[in-house]
Amino acid sequence: MLKKVLIANRGEIAVRVMRTCREMGIGTVAVYSELDRDALHVRLADEAYALGGQTAAESYLNTPAILDVIERSGADGVHPGYGFYSENTDFARAITDLGVTFVGPPPEAIEVMGDKISSRLAVEKVGVAGVPGRSQTLVDASEIVTFGEEFGWPVAIKAAYGGGGRGMKVVQGPNEAKDALESAQRESLNYFGRSECYLEKYLAWPRHIEMQVLADTHGNVLWLGERDCSAQRRHQKLIEEAPAPNFPDEIRRAMGEAAVKVSRACGYVNAGTVEFMFQDGEFYFLEMNTRLQVEHPVTELVTGLDLVELQLRIASGEEIPFTQEEIEHRGHAIEVRINAEDPSGGRFSPSPGTITRFDQPAGPGVRLDAGYAQGDTISQYYDNLIAKLVVWGADREKARRRMLRAIEETVIEGVATTLGADTVILSDEHFVNATHSTNWVETGLDFTTLPTLGPTPVSVGEGTVRKDVTAEVNGRRVSVALWVPEAGDEVLPRAHSTAAKPRRQHHAGVVGSGSGTVSVPMQGTIVKVTVEEGQHVEAGETVIILEAMKMENVVNAEKSGVVKSIKVKAGDSVSAGDVVAVIE
Numbered sequence: 001m002l003k004k005v006l007i008a009n010r011g012e013i014a015v016r017v018m019r020t021c022r023e024m025g026i027g028t029v030a031v032y033s034e035l036d037r038d039a040l041h042v043r044l045a046d047e048a049y050a051l052g053g054q055t056a057a058e059s060y061l062n063t064p065a066i067l068d069v070i071e072r073s074g075a076d077g078v079h080p081g082y083g084f085y086s087e088n089t090d091f092a093r094a095i096t097d098l099g100v101t102f103v104g105p106p107p108e109a110i111e112v113m114g115d116k117i118s119s120r121l122a123v124e125k126v127g128v129a130g131v132p133g134r135s136q137t138l139v140d141a142s143e144i145v146t147f148g149e150e151f152g153w154p155v156a157i158k159a160a161y162g163g164g165g166r167g168m169k170v171v172q173g174p175n176e177a178k179d180a181l182e183s184a185q186r187e188s189l190n191y192f193g194r195s196e197c198y199l200e201k202y203l204a205w206p207r208h209i210e211m212q213v214l215a216d217t218h219g220n221v222l223w224l225g226e227r228d229c230s231a232q233r234r235h236q237k238l239i240e241e242a243p244a245p246n247f248p249d250e251i252r253r254a255m256g257e258a259a260v261k262v263s264r265a266c267g268y269v270n271a272g273t274v275e276f277m278f279q280d281g282e283f284y285f286l287e288m289n290t291r292l293q294v295e296h297p298v299t300e301l302v303t304g305l306d307l308v309e310l311q312l313r314i315a316s317g318e319e320i321p322f323t324q325e326e327i328e329h330r331g332h333a334i335e336v337r338i339n340a341e342d343p344s345g346g347r348f349s350p351s352p353g354t355i356t357r358f359d360q361p362a363g364p365g366v367r368l369d370a371g372y373a374q375g376d377t378i379s380q381y382y383d384n385l386i387a388k389l390v391v392w393g394a395d396r397e398k399a400r401r402r403m404l405r406a407i408e409e410t411v412i413e414g415v416a417t418t419l420g421a422d423t424v425i426l427s428d429e430h431f432v433n434a435t436h437s438t439n440w441v442e443t444g445l446d447f448t449t450l451p452t453l454g455p456t457p458v459s460v461g462e463g464t465v466r467k468d469v470t471a472e473v474n475g476r477r478v479s480v481a482l483w484v485p486e487a488g489d490e491v492l493p494r495a496h497s498t499a500a501k502p503r504r505q506h507h508a509g510v511v512g513s514g515s516g517t518v519s520v521p522m523q524g525t526i527v528k529v530t531v532e533e534g535q536h537v538e539a540g541e542t543v544i545i546l547e548a549m550k551m552e553n554v555v556n557a558e559k560s561g562v563v564k565s566i567k568v569k570a571g572d573s574v575s576a577g578d579v580v581a582v583i584e
């Protein structure tokens, strides 16, 4: 068994891995950037080493610095978590060359599955179907037209080296083909460094169902059950559950067996996930994630297994200690992601800042995997996942109600969170009846009634803001809304909550100036400038698309006028507050 594991990650997943290591008597080594010196994963580790740097590239992706820490700490294994190095074969090979164990699959398996065309070909060979399409690189827009005429519109253009859904473009008809291909290739090049794209028939109302697999070095490959991740927005999963609702047992078994075939086809070892789309009773291979996933806890809660423990045992050369038939599935689990994002108005804009208050939920069937505690700061430089709230219930409805209860108990102040949006999703009849699809959050849900936590304080008349306080009247505790003068720098609740209970969330975001200078709210990369110098824009019109905190964010004009100058172009890096355009 491994003796000392370096966790090459941060936040909730680093904490998650360390907890199991601790239970197994395995020593834990944390690494940290300058900004994470006092982070939770550092506080929980047996040993912690500075990597220097602030951005991920300067710290958690600084290979020489991490290799150096591996040697200095004497770690005999590295757990990559998800993101960062988890699917980086150069890193896996570099540590293996040092005689250190990579807690993950062989690099060859990552390579086969890392490229969507080669993975389609690999699974076709073992008789697992992808969405009808062409496993070849697109050269010309005319191929899209030919394909659409043969298979019907719409058609999906996908990035061969993509992931997480970026680079997919839906083409409704022949006249959109050329622009869509250009835009898919541009996005693909921006995000993945490669522009290759291919074609598939577009499914209009698919569910995203993924199958957990586990493979050891002794030739055993098992499926551990599915997770339904259909509740997502712009390829960011919001809520995941196990088992998938309205999902017949024989399809579950067929999907499990298909996932095992896919794993065997690429020589998989360790924990992995095979993603499928499911529509009209058929499932189609989408891609394989060659890592532990964010949503793995829902599988843990319904199977009673510890996936990190199994990863560590497999990496140590042990055989999986149970057979396929011995795996039991009990009850229902739901996970919601708590991100530092402001979902008001359906915008989901990143909301970095310090968590000034964090009351954690507890009680029957509740698990919270958090990467932060009260007083910790969510940096604009990293993923903004604060925590995952996971519940178990005897059936889906019990789990759903338990989740709503647990969300009510959770109080986070100082940053905006997605909890309000999670409540909207969990309460909607499409989720309740499980008739939702991957398109549903974006097309069928209304987040405009969520409290505005964004740039503009809710004003009733000049300089007045709402403040929610609790008071005692005749010995009874009541919530009261006060309309008070806006205080200078003092942090006042800006939440204008229509709910009976105030949301109690403060926001530490950037306050819009209403001026003609357009500045970016956070550090990131310009994806696109959507206006030209000399052009007239309306207040609220999009000027720039900014990639920040793993999301595309729109930066809008605050006033109407003519664009006098544009100071950036696609690909430029910008810092928080940088002026990117001037409107007069």
Ligand code: MV4
Pocket (backbone or CB within 6 Å): 131, 156, 163, 164, 165, 166, 168, 200, 201, 202, 203, 204, 206, 207, 208, 232, 235, 277, 286, 287, 438, 439
């Ligand atoms: C599709 C699709 C419909 N038809 N392919 C998005 C993520 C990417 N890896 C694959 N994705 C999709 N591929 C065809 N031919 C719809 C999606 C899709 C989706 C898939 C899984 C989970 C969430 C999704 C959200 C929107 C679209």
